[in-house]
Every structure is written in C-alpha cells, then in structure tokens.
Amino acid sequence: xxxxxxxxxxxxxxxxxxxxxxxxxxxxxxxxxxxxxxxxxxxxxxxxxxxxxxxxxxxxxxxxxxxxxxxxxxxxxxxxxxxxxxxxxxxxxxxxxxxxxxxxxxxxxxxxxxxxxxxxxxxxxxxxxxxxxxxxxxxxxxxxxxxxxxxxxxxxxxxxxxxxxxxxxxxxxxxxxxxxxxxxxxxxxxxxxxxxxxxxxxxxxxxxxxxxxx
Ligand SMILES: [Zn+2]
Numbered sequence: 001x002x003x004x005x006x007x008x009x010x011x012x013x014x015x016x017x018x019x020x021x022x023x024x025x026x027x028x029x030x031x032x033x034x035x036x037x038x039x040x041x042x043x044x045x046x047x048x049x050x051x052x053x054x055x056x057x058x059x060x061x062x063x064x065x066x067x068x069x070x071x072x073x074x075x076x077x078x079x080x081x082x083x084x085x086x087x088x089x090x091x092x093x094x095x096x097x098x099x100x101x102x103x104x105x106x107x108x109x110x111x112x113x114x115x116x117x118x119x120x121x122x123x124x125x126x127x128x129x130x131x132x133x134x135x136x137x138x139x140x141x142x143x144x145x146x147x148x149x150x151x152x153x154x155x156x157x158x159x160x161x162x163x164x165x166x167x168x169x170x171x172x173x174x175x176x177x178x179x180x181x182x183x184x185x186x187x188x189x190x191x192x193x194x195x196x197x198x199x200x201x202x203x204x205x206x207x208x209x210x211x212x213x214x
Pocket of ligand 1: 039130
C-alpha cells in the first residue's frame with residue numbers, strides 16, 4: 001500500500017525527486033529569486049509580460065512549448081534579446097506525455113531544443129516536464145540528453161485560482177525561491193504587476209536561470 005502510494009506520488013510530484021533530481025530553489029545569494037513562466041510563448045500574453053518585466057527591471061525564465069515556439073519565433077527572439085532564459089517544456093505538451101516512451105520524450109526535447117537554440121545560439125540544458133510529471137522514461141531521456149530538470153518551490157496556481165488567492169500564495173516570496181507562473185493565462189499579467197511592485201518594495205531581484213545556474 002505504502003509502496004504503490006509512493007509510486008503514484010513520485011510519478012506526479014516533481015519536488016519528490018523520486019526518479020530524477022529537479023532544482024527547486026536557487027542559491028540564496030544576496031536578494032535573488034527566480035520568476036518562471038510555463039506554456040508559452042503566447043502572442044497576446046507573453047508581450048504584456050515582457051513589458052512588465054522591463055518596466056520593473058526584472059529578469060525571468062520562460063519554459064516554452066516547442067509547438068508554440070515554432071509559431072512565434074519573433075517572440076522567442078524578443079524574449080532572448082531582453083536577457084531572459086528560454087527553457088524547454090516539451091514540444092507537444094500532450095496530455096499523454098506521462099505515457100510516452102523514452103525515445104518519444106527524447107524526440108520532443110530534442111525538437112524543442114533545436115528551436116530554442118536556433119534563437120539563443122547556445123546549448124539549452126533546462127527542461128521542465130509538462131504537468132511536473134516524473135517517471136522512469138523521462139528520467140532516462142533527461143540522462144541521455146544531459147538535461148537538467150527545473151522545478152519550483154512556489155506554485156502560483158495562476159491557472160486555477162483567483163487573482164486574490166494567487167497573490168496570497170506568492171506574497172511571502174523570499175531569496176532563493178523559484179516561482180511558477182504561466183504566460184498563456186489572461187489573469188497573469190495583472191497578478192504579475194502587483195507582484196513585481198511588491199518585489200521592488202522588498203528589494204528582491206528576479207534573475208534569469210542562465211545567469212544563476214550555469
Ligand atoms: Zn505546462
């Protein structure tokens with residue numbers, strides 16, 4: 001009973017580090033933390049987010065879906081040129097990703113890396129599994145491709161909760177935290193602006209993962 005429960009939990013909770021290790025905090029240097037966005041780039045929402053990051057002088061990391069990235073190459077170039085990190089969030093973000101073979105996971109990662117690297121002109125090693133799922137096939141794929149999984153320690157739940165509820169979840173942000181947002185959700189820019197104002201008050205600096213982890 002305990003065993004099957006832990007398998008279930010391990011398979012669905014990236015922070016359990018059950019099948020492979022994920023980074024869920026950054027080194028607690030000075031006043032740094034990391035804002036991350038999943039599921040973009042989105043032609044409507046991502047530009048609004050880039051504008052806010054610029055306005056408040058903060059850097060972030062975008063875990064892009066290859067399929068969306070391919071259709072928004074100019075946007076991908078803008079993310080890169082503003083000094084943010086672009087990481088890999090699979091090609092399809094398929095609901096069946098957790099059932100994919102090692103070979104299929106590797107294909108998804110490689111295909112998306114190719115798109116990212118065509119823009120950044122440097123090797124990408126950062127991967128965030130769709131749904132934060134971990135299993136032996138993804139573990140093997142990451143090992144074979146020498147990719148580093150990046151998790152989070154604060155999940156904003158911006159896809160499901162109200163603006164007020166999300167803000168409650170993120171308002172105690174501190175040095176070393178990695179926060180998960182989504183740049184394909186209509187609410188996120190509004191929440192983000194309120195949050196960035198708070199970061200300025202707290203004198204917290206969001207850093208691009210390339211800067212802090214490479
Ligand atoms: Zn996702």
